[in-house]
Amino acid sequence: MTLDIKICGLSTPEAIRTAIDAGASHVGFIFFAKSPRNVTPARARELKIEVSGAVKTVAVVVDASDEFLDEIVAELAPDIIQLHGKETPERVRQVKARYQRPVMKAFSISEASDFDQIGPFRGVADRFLFDAKPPKGSELPGGNGVSFDWRLLAALDRDIDYMLSGGLNAANIGDALRLSNPPGIDISSGVESAPGIKDTALIEEFFKAVRTAQALAA
Numbered sequence: 001m002t003l004d005i006k007i008c009g010l011s012t013p014e015a016i017r018t019a020i021d022a023g024a025s026h027v028g029f030i031f032f033a034k035s036p037r038n039v040t041p042a043r044a045r046e047l048k049i050e051v052s053g054a055v056k057t058v059a060v061v062v063d064a065s066d067e068f069l070d071e072i073v074a075e076l077a078p079d080i081i082q083l084h085g086k087e088t089p090e091r092v093r094q095v096k097a098r099y100q101r102p103v104m105k106a107f108s109i110s111e112a113s114d115f116d117q118i119g120p121f122r123g124v125a126d127r128f129l130f131d132a133k134p135p136k137g138s139e140l141p142g143g144n145g146v147s148f149d150w151r152l153l154a155a156l157d158r159d160i161d162y163m164l165s166g167g168l169n170a171a172n173i174g175d176a177l178r179l180s181n182p183p184g185i186d187i188s189s190g191v192e193s194a195p196g197i198k199d200t201a202l203i204e205e206f207f208k209a210v211r212t213a214q215a216l217a218a
């Protein structure tokens, strides 16, 4: 099985090129004003010029209005829309119908019972993203650099398609892959030198760690 690798919160051409050259399957843009990774729809359109080949673009939004999504879709034309707020199954249905694109719905996980949330979204969302619960006081629902216990994923039905995210980095990705064997992984702050500042050396180091872990598992 091919591992999908999404580098999220990209905001410079250099970081996008590095991520793609290193083997990213997905690149994510954050449209959330409180995030240090926030980009405008117009900026995302400029950055998309760097995206080549089969690499998919992902628009990450948090409880976004139709008006804002209209603008994002008009400018970026993302391949996937990631809903990272408190969107309901009905809202996921609306977004899919209005934009005719796959939706990845994010959930915060800290214990096994948190996976109960996904029930009403099965057959509605195209893919899930499992992230850690934000630390108390954080203004961000994601991008906090914190992990959850990856062993919890072992209990998931095998037909559930998801990306694992939350606090991944070059030092822990080997353990994360070994313990959960996810279909996809998603990383943001783990390849940054400061909040919102992607570090090309850390991106390359992350991919190297992924390839090392994959070789060990083969």
Ligand SMILES: O=C(O)c1ccccc1N[C@@H]1O[C@H](COP(=O)(O)O)[C@@H](O)[C@H]1O
Residues within 6 Å of the ligand: 008, 009, 028, 030, 032, 035, 036, 037, 060, 061, 062, 084, 131, 140, 141, 142, 143, 144, 145, 146, 165, 166, 167, 168, 186, 187, 188, 189, 190
């Ligand atoms: O990264 C952000 O700032 C962000 C803001 C709002 C919603 C989601 C956001 N990021 C998502 O969270 C995951 C995990 O981030 P990290 O690796 O723990 O830093 C990230 O990959 C984004 O999909």
